[in-house]
Amino acid sequence: MKSEQLSNAAPELWQSLPNVPGVYLMKASDGTVIYVGKAIRLRTRVRSYFGDTGKPKLAVGSREKSAHALTSQMMRYVTEIDYIVTETEVEALILENNLIKAHQPRYNVKLKDDKRYPYLCVTVNEPFPRIYVTRKAENDGARYFGPFVHVRSTRQTLKQLTKLFPIRTCTLPLTETGNKYRVCLDYHIGRCPGPCANKIDVPDYDEIVRKVCQFLSGNTDAVVKELTTQMEAAAEALDFETAAKYRDTLKDVQQAITTQSLDTVSAADEDVIGIAARTDIACVQLLRVRDGKLLEREHYYLNDADPESLATALNAFISQYYQNAVFVPKTVVLPMLIESMELIEDWLSEKRGSRVGLHVPRAGRLRKLQSLASKNAEVLLTQREQNVVYSSGVEPALVELQELLALKHPLRRIEAYDISNLGDRFAVGSMVVLEDGKPSSGEYRRFKIRTVAGQNDFAMMQEVITRRFRRALANDEKFNKLPDLILIDGGKGQLSAAQTVIKTFAASSLPDIPMIALAKRIEEIFVPGKSEPIVLREDNPTLHMIQRLRDEAHRFAVTYHRRLRQKSLSVSVLDEIPNLGPKRKQALLQHFGSIEAIREAGLDSLLSVKGIPRSVAENIRKHL
Numbered sequence: 001m002k003s004e005q006l007s008n009a010a011p012e013l014w015q016s017l018p019n020v021p022g023v024y025l026m027k028a029s030d031g032t033v034i035y036v037g038k039a040i041r042l043r044t045r046v047r048s049y050f051g052d053t054g055k056p057k058l059a060v061g062s063r064e065k066s067a068h069a070l071t072s073q074m075m076r077y078v079t080e081i082d083y084i085v086t087e088t089e090v091e092a093l094i095l096e097n098n099l100i101k102a103h104q105p106r107y108n109v110k111l112k113d114d115k116r117y118p119y120l121c122v123t124v125n126e127p128f129p130r131i132y133v134t135r136k137a138e139n140d141g142a143r144y145f146g147p148f149v150h151v152r153s154t155r156q157t158l159k160q161l162t163k164l165f166p167i168r169t170c171t172l173p174l175t176e177t178g179n180k181y182r183v184c185l186d187y188h189i190g191r192c193p194g195p196c197a198n199k200i201d202v203p204d205y206d207e208i209v210r211k212v213c214q215f216l217s218g219n220t221d222a223v224v225k226e227l228t229t230q231m232e233a234a235a236e237a238l239d240f241e242t243a244a245k246y247r248d249t250l251k252d253v254q255q256a257i258t259t260q261s262l263d264t265v266s267a268a269d270e271d272v273i274g275i276a277a278r279t280d281i282a283c284v285q286l287l288r289v290r291d292g293k294l295l296e297r298e299h300y301y302l303n304d305a306d307p308e309s310l311a312t313a314l315n316a317f318i319s320q321y322y323q324n325a326v327f328v329p330k331t332v333v334l335p336m337l338i339e340s341m342e343l344i345e346d347w348l349s350e351k352r353g354s355r356v357g358l359h360v361p362r363a364g365r366l367r368k369l370q371s372l373a374s375k376n377a378e379v380l381l382t383q384r385e386q387n388v389v390y391s392s393g394v395e396p397a398l399v400e401l402q403e404l405l406a407l408k409h410p411l412r413r414i415e416a417y418d419i420s421n422l423g424d425r426f427a428v429g430s431m432v433v434l435e436d437g438k439p440s441s442g443e444y445r446r447f448k449i450r451t452v453a454g455q456n457d458f459a460m461m462q463e464v465i466t467r468r469f470r471r472a473l474a475n476d477e478k479f480n481k482l483p484d485l486i487l488i489d490g491g492k493g494q495l496s497a498a499q500t501v502i503k504t505f506a507a508s509s510l511p512d513i514p515m516i517a518l519a520k521r522i523e524e525i526f527v528p529g530k531s532e533p534i535v536l537r538e539d540n541p542t543l544h545m546i547q548r549l550r551d552e553a554h555r556f557a558v559t560y561h562r563r564l565r566q567k568s569l570s571v572s573v574l575d576e577i578p579n580l581g582p583k584r585k586q587a588l589l590q591h592f593g594s595i596e597a598i599r600e601a602g603l604d605s606l607l608s609v610k611g612i613p614r615s616v617a618e619n620i621r622k623h624l
Contacts, residue, residue: 017043018379020085023095025103027080033103035074038092042083049075074107084297085376087368095294118154119144122167122213127176127202128195129209130168133158145216162191164227165212172196217364269329272366274373275314276381277307284317285377287369289329294369299380311338318344328352333370334360397545398437401485404534404542405527407514411484412436416549417498418489419449419460420557426564427452429464430557433483434549445478446560458497461488465501469510482510488517489550495526518550574598577623579616587611588620599624 017024019041026035039045049071086092100108123129125141133154137144162169169192172181179196186192193200193208231246270289275282282302287294300321302313315338322328328351338344341358348356361367398411414434421427427449433440447467452459465486471479486502488494495517506512517526523543524533536543573595574585591609592598598606598620606617 015043016383017046017081017083018085018383019043020379021087021089021092022083022085023092023099025082025084025099026074026078026105026107027082028077029079031080033099033105034077035105035107036096036099036103038089038096040089040092042085046081049078071107082297084294085372085379087372087375098294120154120158120216121145122209122216124209124213126174128168128174128179128205130170131158131161131212132169143213145213161212161215162186165208165215166191166193167208167212168192168195170196176202268331269327270331270333270366270369271329272333272369272373273314273317274335274370274375274377275310275317276374276377277310277313278381279307281381282307282310282313283377283381284314285373285380286321287373287376289369297376299377311336314338315340315344322348322351328356330354330356331366332356332358333366333373334358335370335374336360397542400542401546404525405485405514405516407485409484413481413483414485414487414549415483416487416489416553417461417464418550418553418557419457419464420554420561421449421455421457421460426561427455427460428557428560428564429460430553430560431464431468432549432553432556434545437545439552443481444556446556448564457490458493461490461494462497462501465498469501469505473505473509483513486513486515487546487549487553488515489520489553490517491519491524492517492526495528499528516546518546523547573624577616577619579619584611584616595624 021040022042023036023038024042024046025033026037028034037045084095086095118133118135119137120131121134121137122131122143122145124143134144158169161167166186169186170184172179174195177198179198181196183194183197183199184192187194187197187199193205195205227246231243234240234243234246268289272287272289272294274285274287276285277283284300284302286298286300288297300317302317314334314336318332318338328348330352332348337360338358345356345358348358359366361370402409402411412435416432416434418430419427420430429447429449431445431447433443435443445468447464449460449463451463468479472482486498488498495515498517499515502510502513502515515528518524519526519533522535523538524535525543525546526533574580574588580588587609588598588606592601603614603617603621606612606620607614612620
């Protein structure tokens, strides 16, 4: 079975993707997410799933092994590819993990032990909060920061933080007062203020915890400023060793932690909205955050939007989108203030059944999420401008071919013709059809050559073209669709022969249909009226499309030719002999090798063949 029969995936699935970090979601025809992947460059990564011809890579037999075979099996069902742009590869990694857990895609490897990325937990629900590394984040009143990509870097972060901010890491059950434990080594090396032995009171300790949470939340400016001040003060005092310590500590901490705007543990349900506009159209990107995790995105285009008044367009979107929304989150994050904020909040609160807030963040996690939404909106709008052919469903190679041939009308339908024969026997012709860049097998037609004697490919091509358009003039339903372009398999001779027929029909009532021919030797494209052929680069997608169409016409013709030849071989003079069935014919042919040898065989030789009785042997002698 050929690969194009196994998948509806098309080259435009990857060609329109931006080449930036992000996550891609491969979907089946029913919209089910069957695979989630991450990429440093989305277009390059998704492109790797397709072959040089733009078709999905499919395994052949059992030659592809393990993951490759599974990927090829998956590509049979991919009909849509969605994506979410991220700021960094690390964010893409975390988002990929979230989406896999949310969608449970069929072709993703899923960890059976549910291993999670590490977090840093600050137990703010205790009198003297402690900090520790955990893989399980719960809604237990503590604050969780992360996730982080590597456990090693997470523990390094913890180590550096306790140098900067002496916070306890032990598991002692401390109370606000009356703690009478012995201090440990961390106290003596300055990594814990000793709350276990009443060395610090709750307010002073809470200030340390506040700075830890502030730093881990991504609001590092105040901490960096304080460290910089201490470093500069040490340098002015000529205490270069201390200054170097502050410098190295600051550098280590900044490199070790990477706060993730995509995944902050909480029970929050949020819709994060970004917007971008060009001339009279705007794109709104909506990120759905559920239980604190970004799980889905949607985008919408707004017509007649004024780029100078995005707040008005945003107001209109919110009113229309949430009018029929099934679920309204607790928080809606906006890129800017809009009119009637309080009125819209009251309306959404009534729909939700509890208080809903419209929030325009200035810093922190929500600000990063909102910037991500706006960036995705910009990418989608830019993509829409630069790749109009994709959004309209037109194959880009068709547009390029139309421009190469200087045609006024788009190439919605292309018909390709080929001839297959063996000398003057079993000559046939084929017609295959490409509609909107995709094969239309229901429109394929085949012809048995009737009027041409001998091996004359030019005359055979003329017969096929004549019969095809004669039936079109007769309003035959199987031939009533006319092509926008005709592709002939061959060179100048075949093209000229076909053009003669088309001009004859054009003189009557059919339009003068443009034609080209593709020669196999060096893949030259011949155009009527031009002495020099068009030669495209070997990696040109337009050439690949023409080659695929030419090869499909050849395949269809050869298949029909072989069928006729095999049918003829099964009918011979042996079929006319009484009581000589298929098994006896096969036995005779295996024993003698040919009809001529059977004809020359004597009666005794025929009787020596297993299964041939005397009566049948005599009939063979009589008829041959």
